[in-house]
Amino acid sequence: MKEQLNSNDLILLSAYLDGEVNPREKARVEALLQSDQQAKEIYESLLKTKTVLRNAPLRKVPRNFTLSAAVVQPRRPLILIPALRFSSVLATLVAVWMFIGQLLPGWSARPFLASEPVTEMQAVSEAETERTFALPSDSQQTPPVVYWGGPPQPPATGMGGAGIAPGCPDAFCGGAPDVPYAEGRGGGSEEPTFKAQGMPAAGEGAIQLNPVPTQIEPLPLEGSGPILGVRPAEEAGKALPTPTTSQPVPAGQVEEPLLVESGGESTRPDAGLLAGAGLLLLAAGLWLVSVLLKRKIS
Amino acid sequence: MDEALLIKDAMRGDLDAFNRLVLAYQQMAFNLAYRMLNDDAAAEDATQTAFISAYRNLKQYRGGSFRAWVMRMVTNACYDELRRRQRRPSVSLEPVSAEDDEEIESPAWLADHNPQPDEEMETRELEAAIQHCIQDLPEEFRAVVILVDIQGMDYNEVSQAIGKPLGTIKSRVARARLRLRECLSGFVELLPSKFRLGKEAEIG
Numbered sequence: 370m371k372e373q374l375n376s377n378d379l380i381l382l383s384a385y386l387d388g389e390v391n392p393r394e395k396a397r398v399e400a401l402l403q404s405d406q407q408a409k410e411i412y413e414s415l416l417k418t419k420t421v422l423r424n425a426p427l428r429k430v431p432r433n434f435t436l437s438a439a440v441v442q443p444r445r446p447l448i449l450i451p452a453l454r455f456s457s458v459l460a461t462l463v464a465v466w467m468f469i470g471q472l473l474p475g476w477s478a479r480p481f482l483a484s485e486p487v488t489e490m491q492a493v494s495e496a497e498t499e500r501t502f503a504l505p506s507d508s509q510q511t512p513p514v515v516y517w518g519g520p521p522q523p524p525a526t527g528m529g530g531a532g533i534a535p536g537c538p539d540a541f542c543g544g545a546p547d548v549p550y551a552e553g554r555g556g557g558s559e560e561p562t563f564k565a566q567g568m569p570a571a572g573e574g575a576i577q578l579n580p581v582p583t584q585i586e587p588l589p590l591e592g593s594g595p596i597l598g599v600r601p602a603e604e605a606g607k608a609l610p611t612p613t614t615s616q617p618v619p620a621g622q623v624e625e626p627l628l629v630e631s632g633g634e635s636t637r638p639d640a641g642l643l644a645g646a647g648l649l650l651l652a653a654g655l656w657l658v659s660v661l662l663k664r665k666i667s
Numbered sequence: 668m669d670e671a672l673l674i675k676d677a678m679r680g681d682l683d684a685f686n687r688l689v690l691a692y693q694q695m696a697f698n699l700a701y702r703m704l705n706d707d708a709a710a711e712d713a714t715q716t717a718f719i720s721a722y723r724n725l726k727q728y729r730g731g732s733f734r735a736w737v738m739r740m741v742t743n744a745c746y747d748e749l750r751r752r753q754r755r756p757s758v759s760l761e762p763v764s765a766e767d768d769e770e771i772e773s774p775a776w777l778a779d780h781n782p783q784p785d786e787e788m789e790t791r792e793l794e795a796a797i798q799h800c801i802q803d804l805p806e807e808f809r810a811v812v813i814l815v816d817i818q819g820m821d822y823n824e825v826s827q828a829i830g831k832p833l834g835t836i837k838s839r840v841a842r843a844r845l846r847l848r849e850c851l852s853g854f855v856e857l858l859p860s861k862f863r864l865g866k867e868a869e870i871g
Binding site for chain 2: 376380384387389414415418419421422423425430431435436
């Protein structure tokens with residue numbers, strides 16, 4: 370703005386045009402108009418602007434806007450409207466609740482498989498869970514070792530190696546890293562023949578457990594699908610028989626370590642109920658506020 | 668017309684009494700809506716909506732200037748329409764040339780074939796210039812300057828109609844006038860000589 374007058378002076382000049390100033394302001398503006406030529410020019414230009422606007426032609430009304438009884442007939446208020454007005458808020462709250470539920474450790478610790486029938490999960494009995502928890506601590510320190518193609522050769526003969534092929538992961542090539550190697554060359558006269566054992570083909574070579582004594586009682590392996598332990602669909606819904614004492618594991622089947630959910634099962638309903646109740650209370654409060662606001666507005 | 672009596676009757680549900688008030692204020696209401704929205708049809712809708720809203724909310728009227736109270740309804744209806752336009756910008760319905768997809772500036776069906784006297788044409792052009800400058804104002808300035816300078820309401824009424832304090836009204840009127848002064852100076856040839864601003868008046 371090129372004018373040197375400050376904004377208060379301009380507001381006063383404009384208000385003076387409309388006679389909207391008090392006596393003190395009026396005296397100040399009149400003194401300003403007499404002393405400041407620029408203020409006088411601005412005042413005159415504002416006056417002309419106002420005159421132009423005041424003389425702007427009025428548009429004729431295209432029709433009468435009188436009301437008929439049908440137009441102003443009172444509408445029956447719908448009770449659901451205020452509640453529906455907050456439906457998006459409720460949906461957002463539910464979404465947030467579900468998202469937080471996924472983050473809480475006790476709510477969704479157990480992984481769910483898409484193909485896993487719900488009944489199968491329910492079939493895991495309490496006895497199995499308790500029995501697994503009741504395992505002695507030393508059994509966890511000596512986990513079972515699985516050998517492909519039978520137990521390894523005794524390590525004390527030959528070159529003292531256990532037959533680990535270079536560049537091959539020991540657990541997959543038949544070696545037994547847990548078994549200590551014999552130190553130095555033995556007294557064998559034969560040229561050591563190095564023979565790496567590869568992965569057995571499907572159906573060949575029985576998998577055997579190592580002879581390390583363990584307290585873990587093997588569970589019967591169920592099913593024949595690509596995922597061990599998952600029973601076929603035709604067996605879905607049937608109760609899983611509780612295994613008794615040590616049953617021999619049939620050849621060709623591997624014991625599946627039991628995946629047990631650790632805690633949180635008993636607290637889930639409580640937390641969910643509390644959150645749900647809180648949301649319900651919140652929704653009711655919002656609904657009440659909306660009703661009150663609508664009454665106040667109307 | 669006894670306005671207070673009509674208002675009282677209307678508050679009791681007398682639609683005829685309210686319609687007499689409508690007839691008294693519909694010209695002002697429609698012009699305010701037209702200046703705000705710059706569209707006849709939209710102004711019509713806003714005016715009708717405002718009067719319906721006024722009738723339904725008549726019990727909320729607590730005295731004071733009934734004119735300002737009605738203008739408040741109109742202003743609110745116009746703000747609603749302006750917000751709706753911002754949310755859903757409309758597509759121009761101007762006729763488009765089939766050859767080059769360009770808008771036809773002066774379609775034949777819009778032309779007024781009646782002879783136009785020069786004065787009437789100048790008035791229309793001046794009116795268009797004023798409307799153009801008003802539309803360039805921010806919405807909050809627009810409503811205030813229309814109510815004060817075109818409708819001739821005082822600051823207290825405008826304060827009541829807009830729902831803003833008196834100081835805000837003063838400030839907005841002054842700023843709006845300064846902006847309009849700048850804008851109208853670009854249409855100096857349309858202004859009658861007595862209305863020309865500043866140096867243009869001397870030239871004219």
